[in-house]
Amino acid sequence: MASRKLLLLPGDGIGPESMAEVKKLIAAMNADLNAGFETEEALVGGSAYDAHGQSISEADVATAMAADAVLFGAVGGPKWDSVPYEVRPEAGLLRLRKDMELFANLRPAICYPALAASSSLKPEVVEGLDILILRELTGGVYFGEPKEIIDLGNGQKRGVDTQVYETYEIERIAAAAFELARTRGNKVCSMEKRNVMKSGVLWNEVVTATHKNGYQDVELTHMLADAGGMQLVRWPKQFDVIVTDNLFGDMLSDVAAMLTGSLGMLPSASLGAPDAATGKRKALYEPVHGSAPDIAGQGIANPIAMIASFAMCLRYSFNMVAEADRLEAAISAVLDDGLRTRDIMSNGMTEVGTTQMGDAIVAKF
């Protein structure tokens, strides 16, 4: 039997409530499918700070580095607003992203049929939508040097950020995009601004060269990122995988998120480079939403974003494609039955709490 090591980091606020529903799925998969998940659980964020004064312990970072995958809930809340900057709740997550070198951020935009009517677009534009935005996460203008505000001395200041990409950074995100596309609709659209940016020229060149060098079975197109944003809202179903840089990816993934409805529905994954010996990628899966302190402890949080993040984990870390498909189908079926947590509640539907929603999904799985 396969051994599959998972580190669970529930975190703060609604993190533990959502993670509890994933634990039910893990237990069911171990019992019924002999899935062999071995879980360890640790504190992260404010709860870790309360316990030992750090937002994540060194030992837990080491466990994360050795795990096949990390499932992360959410961190933060008003209770920790005034803790020192270096140990603030978010520092634990940033530390993991950096140490695990999670350069590829996957943000799917899936529109479940039952929720198509609550999109910000017309139902026919989003119904059945299933696209994946792949954002480069560790380079580009958010990290490039110099990054500063210079006092020009004449009452004027100059704010400087620098967009920098090197060949290897573009190569590895492009390769990740082609590999992901092969597991889906086999299409990649690369977005940059080569008409006005040198880093965009290089991005386009390297994506094209990477494609020629081993990925020609995947369909590749290019779009200028501004036109891409327009097309994403006009007819999102034309896309399968969109690969883009850190800045454009930040914006385009938020736009794509709004096509599909509530924050409580959106999963994400962050992947590292494949290990040279085993081919395995370090990976962290987390809902897009935060710790939602306003509803924490009330049993009303929507666990679907966390459960859908676990489905991504099955798909991308364990190649359990059939199980991932079934889990997503179970989410869809429960929505078709009219069950809704408060954040996605609408007329004529049945309002349920976090555990009821989780139980219903486990039962359909």
Ligand code: ATP
């Ligand atoms: P962060 O800074 O950690 O991203 P945030 O302030 O951006 O946090 P969230 O914690 O994600 O925001 O919450 C934003 C709003 O969405 C809140 O009103 C919250 O209650 C709601 N919300 C977020 N996640 C969920 C969920 N899973 N179920 C129901 N409501 C949610």
Ligand code: MG
């Ligand atoms: Mg936020």
